[in-house]
Amino acid sequence: MPLFWLLLTLLAYLGSRWLYRRSGRYLLSPLILVPVLLLAVAIPLHTAYAEYARNTHWLMGVLGPVTVAFAVPIWQQRALLARHWPALLTGMVVGSSASIASSWGLAHLLALDTATSLSLVPRSITTPFAMPLAQDLGGVPELTAVFVMFTGVLGALFGGVLLRWLPLRTPLARGALFGVGAHGAGVSRAQEVGSEEGSVAGLVMVLTGLLNLCAAPLLALLL
């Protein structure tokens, strides 16, 4: 059945989205449940990635138009950006540098191979930006997508705990924590904390992705 994997992917996605909306349980969110379900079917069947991707890879092509759509939140939040750009820009530059340095440094410390280490470097930015960045750096874009997913899952969990421990008085800092640290999954968490935190996180997520992608030639020289 040629369209089996495409249909299963769509069904798993729609089912998990419905379940998550009804239950609100984090473990049932599509970010976790869909890959787990698909792997649970594919691994016993000894499916190779090429076989899975044959009829599903075009879905990844839609990530390009998603990048274009990011112009809407940037434009809508331009007043926020105009007012607070020094704090947000400093946070994004320092946060991204910390992300790249700690991913690369820890990967070397734990003796991971070069392709894996390079694929870890873009892990804290949103997937539509992280995959082309991995390509530019000589990593594996698909592996980067996996690392980005784990970053989102862990970041959304850590963020709530950190908010209790860190002395953050401004919604700007609380939003930036989620936007720079945990991209899309973080933005959803930030929206639960507050609407201002959510807007900041969404704006910062997109701008951090852009910033990292623009820094790609520099990073390629450094790494």
Added chain:
Amino acid sequence: MNTALLKKTLRLLAEMAVIGALFLLGGKLAAWLGWPIPGGVMGLALLLLLFACGVLKPAMLQLGAGWLMAEMLLFFIPALMSLLDYGALVRDEGWRILLVIALSTLVVMVVTALTVEWVCRWSLHREP
């Protein structure tokens, strides 16, 4: 058929077609200029330009852009399935990779939040 739903669906499709066209145009433009920029980023810049000139209003694309961003997860699920080819990597390096991701994520979140907080307090301090 419910006409309101039909109208909304057509509108969604039309908005996504505009966004898709900007993506393709962005790719062509980047290739023509010879810039090493993904088509999506070029399209994003074009769309910002159109907003700035007043040719398009964000409200005109709200539905399509919102849908694309809300369902983004569906579009990168196929990439996650690349794990099927990395069984050995998961077995040999899986825990170390997870440790890198967890520690680095903590570092990024703490550093970012404290930096933004400090800059905010510092600028509040300066302008009374």
